[in-house]
Amino acid sequence: MKEFECRKKERLRDIEKLLERYLPKEEGYQKTVLEAMNYSVRAGGKRLRPMLMQETFWLLGGRGELVEPFMAALEMIHTYSLVHDDLPAMDNDEYRRGRKTTHAVYGEGMAILAGDGLLNLAFETAVGAFRLARGQEEYERTARALEVLARKAGVQGMIGGQTADVEAEGSAAGEMTMERLLFIHENKTAALLQASMLVGAILAGADEGTCGQVGECARLIGLAFQIQDDILDETGSLEELGKPIGSDRKNAKQTYVTLKGLQEAEAQVESLSRQAMEIIESFEGDTGFLRNLIESLIHRRK
Amino acid sequence: MKEFECRKKERLRDIEKLLERYLPKEEGYQKTVLEAMNYSVRAGGKRLRPMLMQETFWLLGGRGELVEPFMAALEMIHTYSLVHDDLPAMDNDEYRRGRKTTHAVYGEGMAILAGDGLLNLAFETAVGAFRLARGQEEYERTARALEVLARKAGVQGMIGGQTADVEAEGSAAGEMTMERLLFIHENKTAALLQASMLVGAILAGADEGTCGQVGECARLIGLAFQIQDDILDETGSLEELGKPIGSDRKNAKQTYVTLKGLQEAEAQVESLSRQAMEIIESFEGDTGFLRNLIESLIHRRK
Numbered sequence: 001m002k003e004f005e006c007r008k009k010e011r012l013r014d015i016e017k018l019l020e021r022y023l024p025k026e027e028g029y030q031k032t033v034l035e036a037m038n039y040s041v042r043a044g045g046k047r048l049r050p051m052l053m054q055e056t057f058w059l060l061g062g063r064g065e066l067v068e069p070f071m072a073a074l075e076m077i078h079t080y081s082l083v084h085d086d087l088p089a090m091d092n093d094e095y096r097r098g099r100k101t102t103h104a105v106y107g108e109g110m111a112i113l114a115g116d117g118l119l120n121l122a123f124e125t126a127v128g129a130f131r132l133a134r135g136q137e138e139y140e141r142t143a144r145a146l147e148v149l150a151r152k153a154g155v156q157g158m159i160g161g162q163t164a165d166v167e168a169e170g171s172a173a174g175e176m177t178m179e180r181l182l183f184i185h186e187n188k189t190a191a192l193l194q195a196s197m198l199v200g201a202i203l204a205g206a207d208e209g210t211c212g213q214v215g216e217c218a219r220l221i222g223l224a225f226q227i228q229d230d231i232l233d234e235t236g237s238l239e240e241l242g243k244p245i246g247s248d249r250k251n252a253k254q255t256y257v258t259l260k261g262l263q264e265a266e267a268q269v270e271s272l273s274r275q276a277m278e279i280i281e282s283f284e285g286d287t288g289f290l291r292n293l294i295e296s297l298i299h300r301r302k
Numbered sequence: 303m304k305e306f307e308c309r310k311k312e313r314l315r316d317i318e319k320l321l322e323r324y325l326p327k328e329e330g331y332q333k334t335v336l337e338a339m340n341y342s343v344r345a346g347g348k349r350l351r352p353m354l355m356q357e358t359f360w361l362l363g364g365r366g367e368l369v370e371p372f373m374a375a376l377e378m379i380h381t382y383s384l385v386h387d388d389l390p391a392m393d394n395d396e397y398r399r400g401r402k403t404t405h406a407v408y409g410e411g412m413a414i415l416a417g418d419g420l421l422n423l424a425f426e427t428a429v430g431a432f433r434l435a436r437g438q439e440e441y442e443r444t445a446r447a448l449e450v451l452a453r454k455a456g457v458q459g460m461i462g463g464q465t466a467d468v469e470a471e472g473s474a475a476g477e478m479t480m481e482r483l484l485f486i487h488e489n490k491t492a493a494l495l496q497a498s499m500l501v502g503a504i505l506a507g508a509d510e511g512t513c514g515q516v517g518e519c520a521r522l523i524g525l526a527f528q529i530q531d532d533i534l535d536e537t538g539s540l541e542e543l544g545k546p547i548g549s550d551r552k553n554a555k556q557t558y559v560t561l562k563g564l565q566e567a568e569a570q571v572e573s574l575s576r577q578a579m580e581i582i583e584s585f586e587g588d589t590g591f592l593r594n595l596i597e598s599l600i601h602r603r604k
Binding site: 024028029030032033034036079084087088089090107108110111112113115116117119120121125127128129136139143146147150151153154155159160161162163164167168180183184187233 | 323326330331332334335336339374382386389390391392410412415417418419421422423425426429430432438441448453454456457458461462463464465466468469477482485486489524593
């Protein structure tokens with residue numbers, strides 16, 4: 001495990017350096033929004049999505065820098081969603097992981113613009129991959145990867161999940177069905193994880209069947225991750241989560257735990273995790289790091 | 303002029319039909335955000351940007367449907383910027399063109415999501431153009447057009463202008479320089495007009511020199527348009543603009559008129575307009591409609 005932790009720190013450091021290359025210089029009349037965007041990205045975090053993308057890319061035979069703009073783009077998309085999610089009109093959070101949220105520092109208007117700026121910059125960045133593509137094949141992979149990235153981030157993915165989640169706030173227990181909860185988890189959370197792994201696979205030149213398996217694997221990981229999130233919310237604390245206990249409960253939102261109970265939730269996490277691992281193990285090559293990464297993600301204590 | 307007005311109505315009708323093809327079906331757990339997005343787009347309007355894009359495309363020899371996803375995408379980008387601009391934390395407008403704004407109908411949270419959804423859908427839509435591209439050349443044009451669209455919409459374009467504009471609110475007269483005002487006009491307004499015409503030119507296969515001229519032409523049009531906006535704000539009324547007189551003045555924002563006076567502003571509009579026309583007239587082909595369109599845009603009374 002110690003070797004994994006070392007390698008993970010190394011990877012994280014490399015990804016931070018990579019991200020910095022794509023962040024805008026803070027100059028010009030629009031300097032403030034650039035500062036706010038960088039503040040948002042530099043909030044730190046596990047950089048899980050770019051890490052998953054690159055590991056999947058490498059595992060499936062991908063080499064070179066074509067994946068890099070997409071890694072940065074995905075982290076920007078993830079970041080903008082947090083910035084907007086924290087806004088007063090949405091979740092209204094002053095803090096995220098013990099650090100002041102973007103609107104708390106820059107004001108609401110600038111935080112809205114920073115989020116817009118990051119989403120837009122994500123696409124500017126991903127589109128820049130065409131300049132790295134060599135030959136018709138890489139060009140086509142880049143176009144397909146862009147397509148998947150855009151779809152999973154939008155109303156058929158993350159934004160769709162966000163919408164359903166926002167509307168679920170305060171709903172009477174009878175209105176939140178398991179079907180609706182799974183929709184939220186799959187779209188609000190799993191969609192970007194799917195984008196991470198699918199883009200890595202597509203850019204590596206994986207065939208359709210492999211891409212389908214990768215997408216399914218990411219969906220399972222996303223679900224397991226979110227159910228674990230529900231479990232932690234039930235059992236966690238301010239120190240661990242960086243926000244008050246039962247934050248979801250405060251907003252009267254149903255979770256997997258309130259719908260099915262803690263035991264069933266824990267059993268589901270195990271089952272989904274095992275299914276995801278089976279898919280990873282079916283791929284040739286050294287799956288060690290990827291398996292440890294997914295494992296550490298699902299079974300995190302915070 | 304009557305022929306122009308007829309043709310313009312025709313074109314507008316065709317563009318409305320085109321847009322409808324790209325709007326999402328209002329179904330699923332995320333239905334509300336889809337309704338809000340469609341409400342925003344269906345607010346009507348002149349559809350100037352897609353119209354400019356298509357006319358430029360045709361004028362420079364473009365044929366076929368490759369331009370269509372980009373037309374829809376640009377109108378979505380323009381629309382999302384208005385939705386976010388109207389938010390309480392930004393311009394705080396209950397009405398736009400005499401109609402309730404998106405947040406006034408759906409609430410602030412859903413309006414934020416609707417704006418995000420539209421920006422994202424714009425890129426999903428534009429990326430879809432790759433499926434229409436035939437051959438390496440069209441593929442490359444699509445990638446370049448995407449690059450320009452993304453850059454002009456972002457922090458180096460529209461969002462950059464929005465940021466500087468938001469920060470100019472309430473500034474003492476001494477802080478708003480002509481240089482800063484021109485930055486705002488060029489980015490907040492002209493950038494998307496440049497995107498309109500440049501994308502049309504790129505997709506039509508125009509060479510670098512022609513694209514440069516087209517971009518310059520659009521910049522001049524955008525500036526003239528915005529200075530005219532400042533003039534109308536000074537002399538207009540609630541009925542014509544759909545919002546109270548001197549709305550910018552109320553927020554103590556400097557305009558071209560307050561900085562240079564009404565006469566100089568009017569002279570500038572004429573000069574910029576003439577320069578833009580010269581560029582259009584330098585292109586071969588029937589420039590009649592395009593010239594009338596630009597003319598009607600710049601010299602509008604509302």
